Amino acid sequence: MNIKKATFKGGTHLSYNKELTSGLNVETSIPPEEIILPVSMHIGAPAKPIVEVGDKVKMGQKVAEATGFVSVPIHSSVSGEVIAIEPRLHPNGQKVLSIIIKNDMLDTPDENMHPNSDYKNLDSKEILNIIKEAGIVGLGGATFPTHVKLSIPEGKKVEYLILNAAECEAYLTNDDALMMTNSDDIIKGLEIVMYVLGIDKAYIGIEDNKKDAIEKMAKSAQALNVDIYCLATKYPQGSEKHIIKAISGREVPSGKLPIDVGCVVLNVATAKAIKEAVIDGKPLIERIATITGHGIKTPKRMLIRIGTPIEHVLAQCGGFTDAEKFILGGPMMGISHFSSDTPVIKGGSGFLLLNEKEIDLSESNDCIRCGKCVSACPMRLLPLMISNASVNNDFEKAEKYNAMDCIECGACSYVCPAKRMLVSNMRVAKREITAIRKEKAALAEAKAKEAKN
Ligand code: SF4
Ligand code: SF4
Structure with missing residues (x-):
């Protein structure tokens, strides 16, 4: 095993505030009286309920099935009774x-998934099916179905399998906690993925502010052919494109996927979930999340059952103190929310309650042309130009400035001394460009049909 150093160009240094929770033990959240399982907790087609109101279910039982290749099933994280199937507020703000x-507080287990102590008795296809049936998605927050990511298209070859342990967002320490408590399981998951992909080498990227985690992971990975990269602590080091650049030196071109440059990136929590599904026969029914910020009485790291109402989790942290802002996820890429009356979903890595001192309430001013947003942009874009085009509804211009390459990391807004709403304007530009492209495609299709007739 080799330990190396690496990073990427651009990016910025944040006020990390990880000390609020780093070093704390992971507490197991008290099971709630009711769980809420949205049929859409992943990218792709929503799952379809296969239970009815009044049905008794067991813990780990599949309650909604996948409705296509890019879809995953949902499992109950408790045993009990289905009391409703109805629209409820989702963390994305929609019903x-x-x-x-x-x-029923009995935790009666479902026995439909079987343990496989020796996964090498299974072939890649069987393992991918187990991963799908266990409802596994990217737990770093992307929630893309993992079986799809690991189904390599014909003609493509994986040369870099990268385990993403960077956790570059401020405040969040859940991946760090996982590496400190479950490094063997994470590495077993990585080993299973290497077997599925038919490769004999993997890479692990960890930011160099996680010294203990680096040691733990190195120890667990001793028997594997793995290079560990100690990445410079810089935001957004954990973004898929930037961890690929730092480790492989390769760039994912605009509009392309990591596999187009021979790379697959997997989050550490996803690797652990793969081990649990394949070896232990356990579907994805819980995850570790960071509950933190100066607006919550007792910040914690907790193992939480999927579907647990967030309010129930916050109550176990002593409730709010003087919280001014509630964010699902990290402060840079998370979503500000108006309500904690939503459930913990698969991609729910953090719940931040920030007080007045932690949030910037200063007003947006005129651009002073300092260029800081340009230096910070890890995608080498011109945030000020795209933002101006977006504000002026000139989406053609925004597209010319490659707005669609923006990864919405927020680094530009973070460094801007004029407090311009750069990332919000990027999002608007991307949304509008996507809508215009769809409209153009529909028009072209209609014209082609007309010409045929
Ligand atoms: S939000 Fe977009 S434009 Fe701003 S720094 Fe990140 S990638 Fe660049
Ligand atoms: S960082 Fe802000 S003030 Fe500086 S050039 Fe960019 S938009 Fe203008």
Whole structure:
């Protein structure tokens, strides 16, 4: 095993505030009386309920099935009774069809998934099916179905399998906690993925502010052919494109995927979930999340059952103190929310309650042309130009400035001394460009049809 150093150009240094939770033990959240399972907790087609109101369910039982290749099933994280199937508020701010289960507090296990102590008795296809059936998605927050990511298209070859342990967002320490407590499971998951992909070498990227985690992971990975990269602590080091650049030196071209440059990136929590599904026969029904910020009484790192109401989790942290802002995820890429009346979903890595001192309430001023946003942009874009085009509704111009390459990391807004709403304007530009492209495609299709007739 080799330990190396690496990073990427651009990016910025944040006020990390990780000390609020780093070093704390992971507490197991008290099971709630009711869980709420939205049928959409992943990228792709929503799952379809296969239970009805009044049905008794077991812990780990599949309650909604995948509705296509890019879709995953949903499992109950408690045993009990289905009491409703109805739209409920989702962390994305929309109402989404959800299965509500009353917990009987017995945790009666479902026995439909089987353990496989020797995964090498299975072939790649069988393992990919187990990963799908366990409902596994990217747990770094992307929630893309993992079986799809690991189904390599014909003609493509994986040369770099990268385990993403960077956790570059401020405040969040859940991946760090996982590496400190479950490094063997993470590495077993990585080993399974190497077997599925038929490769004999992997790479692990960890930011160099996680010395203990680096040691733990190195120890667990001793028997594997793995290079560990100690990455400079810089935001957004954990973005898929930037960890690929830092480790492989390769660039994912605009509009392309990591596999187009021979790379697959997997988050550490996803690797652990793969081990649990394949070896232990356990579907994805819980995850570790960071509950933190100066607006919550007792910041914690907790192992939480999927579907647990966030309010129930916050109550176990002593409730709010003087919280001014509630964010789902990290402060840079998370979503500000108006309500904690939503469930913990698969991609729910953090819940931040920030007080007045932690949030910047200063007003947006005129651009002073300092260029700081340009230096910070890890995608080498011109944030000020795209932002101006977006504000002026000139989306053609925004597209010319490659707005679609923006990864919405927020580094530009973070460094801007004029407090311009750069990332919000990027999002608007991307949304509008996507809509214009769709409209153009529909028009072209209609014209082609007309010409045929
Ligand atoms: S949000 Fe977009 S434009 Fe701003 S720094 Fe990140 S990638 Fe660049
Ligand atoms: S960082 Fe802000 S003030 Fe400086 S050039 Fe960019 S938009 Fe203008």
